[in-house]
Amino acid sequence: MKSSPEPEDQAEIDELLRAAVRCALDSADFEVALSEYRKLLPEVAPSLVAQMPSVEEARRAIAYAMFREVWNRVPRPDHDWRPRPLPKPERNGPCPCGSGDKYKQCCGPLAGASPLGGESMSLLSYVLERVPMAQYVNLPFSKLSPEELGHVASQWLEEGLWEETVALLEPLLAATARLDARHEYAFDMLCETYLELDRPARRLQLVERLMQSTDRTLKAAAMHRRCTMLADAGDYSAAWQLFKEAQRVDPENPSLAQLEVVLLISQGELGAAQERARFWAARLKKLGYGGEKIVELMEEVARDPSSFAAAMDSGDDMDGLTSLWYSLLAWFARFRRRLATTACSRGKAMPDRCKPMRN
Numbered sequence: 001m002k003s004s005p006e007p008e009d010q011a012e013i014d015e016l017l018r019a020a021v022r023c024a025l026d027s028a029d030f031e032v033a034l035s036e037y038r039k040l041l042p043e044v045a046p047s048l049v050a051q052m053p054s055v056e057e058a059r060r061a062i063a064y065a066m067f068r069e070v071w072n073r074v075p076r077p078d079h080d081w082r083p084r085p086l087p088k089p090e091r092n093g094p095c096p097c098g099s100g101d102k103y104k105q106c107c108g109p110l111a112g113a114s115p116l117g118g119e120s121m122s123l124l125s126y127v128l129e130r131v132p133m134a135q136y137v138n139l140p141f142s143k144l145s146p147e148e149l150g151h152v153a154s155q156w157l158e159e160g161l162w163e164e165t166v167a168l169l170e171p172l173l174a175a176t177a178r179l180d181a182r183h184e185y186a187f188d189m190l191c192e193t194y195l196e197l198d199r200p201a202r203r204l205q206l207v208e209r210l211m212q213s214t215d216r217t218l219k220a221a222a223m224h225r226r227c228t229m230l231a232d233a234g235d236y237s238a239a240w241q242l243f244k245e246a247q248r249v250d251p252e253n254p255s256l257a258q259l260e261v262v263l264l265i266s267q268g269e270l271g272a273a274q275e276r277a278r279f280w281a282a283r284l285k286k287l288g289y290g291g292e293k294i295v296e297l298m299e300e301v302a303r304d305p306s307s308f309a310a311a312m313d314s315g316d317d318m319d320g321l322t323s324l325w326y327s328l329l330a331w332f333a334r335f336r337r338r339l340a341t342t343a344c345s346r347g348k349a350m351p352d353r354c355k356p357m358r359n
């Protein structure tokens with residue numbers, strides 16, 4: 001297996017989801033939308049289609065399962081931004097994939113499968129792409145998840161869609177009194193976007209405003225951000241003063257560990273950083289963060305403080321589309337196995353060993 005998919009493979013998954021969302025939103029009729037999607041599939045995702053099993057009924061079932069998942073999960077602007085999932089098909093009725101077989105003998109056994117990642121998949125960015133940027137200010141933010149909007153923003157930030165990110169996040173974060181811990185990620189993303197756009201005054205204004213938040217987590221996040229800005233500017237005495245204040249506001253916030261160690265290392269105090277990292281590793285474990293990345297990081301700094309910067313930079317986590325690419329290929333393999341094992345048992349109950357595997 002390749003160590004990472006080619007960029008064009010990732011672009012294919014992106015196009016495949018974009019096309020599926022377009023089909024799902026453009027037609028109110030599932031069958032019409034599915035047939036449109038099946039037509040588009042070879043065009044938008046040729047190399048993925050080439051890796052599907054060659055049997056027509058398997059291709060039909062795969063296209064149906066992928067599209068059903070998108071249909072059931074896509075937030076619909078004309079339905080209060082909520083999805084409108086399909087009713088469960090009749091067991092003895094014709095299969096909605098269009099094979100002509102009974103559902104229970106066709107796609108029924110794979111009804112629980114989520115080829116595109118289920119709960120963890122977000123389609124919101126594809127829906128928002130269809131909304132003109134000037135209208136983001138009118139989005140019903142109380143109905144959208146601030147975490148998911150933060151996730152969309154992180155994708156857009158990576159793609160260089162900075163003006164879009166600002167247009168989305170500024171109205172989301174406008175009413176300080178209504179913001180809470182769920183907005184922390186969006187706040188971070190907007191700070192990052194201002195950095196990219198070189199708008200230091202806007203960034204400072206945002207950070208100082210959220211430092212006034214009544215939500216402890218959000219207030220602490222803004223203070224931490226301000227702290228690193230002060231350190232970047234070389235004003236360590238102000239940075240440490242604010243660090244102590246942030247510690248009073250939210251003493252059990254795990255980000256304090258990283259912040260303190262970063263401040264010490266950027267001042268060149270590796271010995272002190274090492275000592276504090278040792279302290280934080282023990283304290284965070286006591287607070288219940290054992291096994292999490294922040295504890296690993298503190299232990300790493302305690303072992304070798306100079307490797308900290310390198311550890312921070314090595315973003316070896318696969319991004320969403322890359323891991324989705326692999327899970328789709330694994331899922332095709334399941335289909336191949338299923339066809340191989342059930343070919344003998346059409347029309348009869350499947351023997352236990354042939355039942356589809358659980359996720």
Ligand SMILES: [Zn+2]
Nearest residue numbers: 095097106107
């Ligand atoms: Zn079917």
